[in-house]
Amino acid sequence: MRxxxxxxxxxxxxxxxxxxxxxxxxxxxGVGDATLNGRELAxxxxxxxxxxxxxxxxxxxxxxxTWQYLYQGAYWRRGPVTMAAIAAxxxxxxxxxxxxxxxxxxxxxxxRSRDGVTVYGHASAETTDQLLVDVEGFVARGYKAVRxxxxxxxxxxTYGVGTPGTTYEPAKADLPEEAVWSTxxxxxxxxxVFEAVRKEFGPHLRLLHDVxxxxxxxxxxxxxxxxxxxxxxxxxxxxxxxxxxxxxxIRQHTTTPLAVGEVFNSIWDCEQLIRExxxxxIRATVVHAGGISHLRRIFDLAALYHVRSGSHGATDLSPVxxxxxxxxxxxxxxxxxxxxxxxxxxxxxVFPHSYTFEDGYLxxxxxxxxxxDLDEEAAAAYPYxxxxxxxxxxxxxxxxxx
Ligand code: CS2
Ligand code: MG
Numbered sequence: 449m450r451x452x453x454x455x456x457x458x459x460x461x462x463x464x465x466x467x468x469x470x471x472x473x474x475x476x477x478g479v480g481d482a483t484l485n486g487r488e489l490a491x492x493x494x495x496x497x498x499x500x501x502x503x504x505x506x507x508x509x510x511x512x513x514t515w516q517y518l519y520q521g522a523y524w525r526r527g528p529v530t531m532a533a534i535a536a537x538x539x540x541x542x543x544x545x546x547x548x549x550x551x552x553x554x555x556x557x558x559x560r561s562r563d564g565v566t567v568y569g570h571a572s573a574e575t576t577d578q579l580l581v582d583v584e585g586f587v588a589r590g591y592k593a594v595r596x597x598x599x600x601x602x603x604x605x606t607y608g609v610g611t612p613g614t615t616y617e618p619a620k621a622d623l624p625e626e627a628v629w630s631t632x633x634x635x636x637x638x639x640x641v642f643e644a645v646r647k648e649f650g651p652h653l654r655l656l657h658d659v660x661x662x663x664x665x666x667x668x669x670x671x672x673x674x675x676x677x678x679x680x681x682x683x684x685x686x687x688x689x690x691x692x693x694x695x696x697x698i699r700q701h702t703t704t705p706l707a708v709g710e711v712f713n714s715i716w717d718c719e720q721l722i723r724e725x726x727x728x729x730i731r732a733t734v735v736h737a738g739g740i741s742h743l744r745r746i747f748d749l750a751a752l753y754h755v756r757s758g759s760h761g762a763t764d765l766s767p768v769x770x771x772x773x774x775x776x777x778x779x780x781x782x783x784x785x786x787x788x789x790x791x792x793x794x795x796x797x798v799f800p801h802s803y804t805f806e807d808g809y810l811x812x813x814x815x816x817x818x819x820x821d822l823d824e825e826a827a828a829a830y831p832y833x834x835x836x837x838x839x840x841x842x843x844x845x846x847x848x849x850x
Pocket of ligand 1: 608618660710761762763764787
C-alpha cells in the first residue's frame with residue numbers, strides 16, 4: 449500500500465490546529481496532529497516543504513522505518529518542530545494500519561491493560577471560594593482527579609487559571625500578553641488553597657497542581673514540603689527541566705510526587721530524570737514527542753524505573769492527538785493519569801471523533817484506527833489566526849518563565 453497524497457491543513461476552529469492527512473492507493477487515509485502552540489506555521493512548512501515530498505510513493509505499512517528515515521535522515525535531530533512533524537506522520541500511519549487491520553490502534557499496541565483511562569480536569573478560579581465551587585462541579589461529573597489553579601492575591605493575572613465554564617485557552621493575543629509574577633506571594637498562597645480543598649473534599653480526591661516552570665529547585669523543594677500534609681497526587685513542572693540534574697535537589701527534600709515533560713520532544717529530554725528516578729510521572733504526549741512509536745519507547749523506559757505516564761492533554765492538543773494518546777494510555781502497563789480538557793464545539797465539528805467520557809474515565813472507540821477524523825470542508829471555514837502564549841515578568845520587570 450503506497451502513500452499517494454499528503455495534505456497539511458491549518459485551521460482555527462476556536463484555536464489553531466495543524467493536521468496532516470495521508471492518503472493511500474487503496475483508498476484508506478490516516479490523520480496526525482502536528483500542532484505546536486504559537487509556532488504552528490513552522491511545523492506546517494516543515495511538513496509541506498520538507499516531509500511531504502519524501503512520503504509520496506512510500507509503503508504506508510512501514511511505520512518504524514519511516515520514523516527512522518525522517519529522524520535520522522534529516523541530520524538535524526530532535527527539537528519541537530521536527531518532532532511534531534514526525535509525530536504527525538507516525539500517528540497517521542498508525543491510523544492507517546488500524547483501519548487496514550480492522551482493529552482499534554490499542555489492539556495493535558498489545559490490547560487493553562485497563563477498563564478505562566482515568567483523566568483529570570482543571571479546576572481554576574480567581575479565589576479559593578470560587579475554586580471550591582468549580583471542584584464540586586468536577587466531582588459531580590465523576591472526576592477522580594482535579595488540578596487546582598487560582599489567582600495569587602496581589603498579582604493581576606496568573607498563567608494557567610482558566611474561567612470556569614469556558615474552554616481553556618492560554619494563547620490569545622496577536623502579540624504575547626505580559627503578566628507579573630511573584631514567587632514569594634505564590635509560595636505563601638498555594639498551601640492555603642490545598643488546605644481548603646482537602647478540608648472540603650476529604651482525603652480521596654486526587655489533587656494536582658501545575659507550577660509552570662517558575663521556581664528554582666530549592667523553592668520547588670519548599671513548595672513540595674509545604675504541600676505534603678495535603679498529599680498532592682503530583683506537582684507539575686516545578687522548575688525548568690533543561691537541567692535534569694536540578695531535580696536531585698528537589699527530591700532530597702520532599703516526598704511530593706513530581707510530574708514533568710509536556711515540553712519534552714524526545715527520550716533524551718527525560719532519560720536522566722527517569723533513570724535516576726527523579727520524577728514520578730512523565731507528561732510527554734503524542735504530538736510533541738515523536739508520535740505513538742516514540743512515546744511508547746519513552747513509556748517503556750519509564751516502566752523500568754517506577755515512573756508512570758501522565759500525558760499532557762490541554763486544548764492545544766487536537767482531538768487527533770487525544771485519541772492517539774488514549775489508545776496508548778489503555779495499552780501500556782505503567783499508565784498514571786491523562787489530562788483532559790474538552791475542546792470547543794467548533795473544534796469538535798472539525799474533528800469528528802468517537803472517544804467518550806463517562807464517570808471520570810475516557811474510552812477510545814472500538815472503531816478501526818484511531819476513531820477520529822478531519823472534516824476538511826468544515827476546517828476550511830476557520831482560517832488560521834496568529835495567537836501567542838503570554839510571557840511573565842517579575843515585579844522589577846525581569847523576564848521570567850511563563
Ligand atoms: C498546561 C498547558 O495543561 C497544562 O499542563 O501547562 O496549559 C500548557 O501551558 C499549554 O498546553 C501550552 O501550549
Ligand atoms: Mg502544564
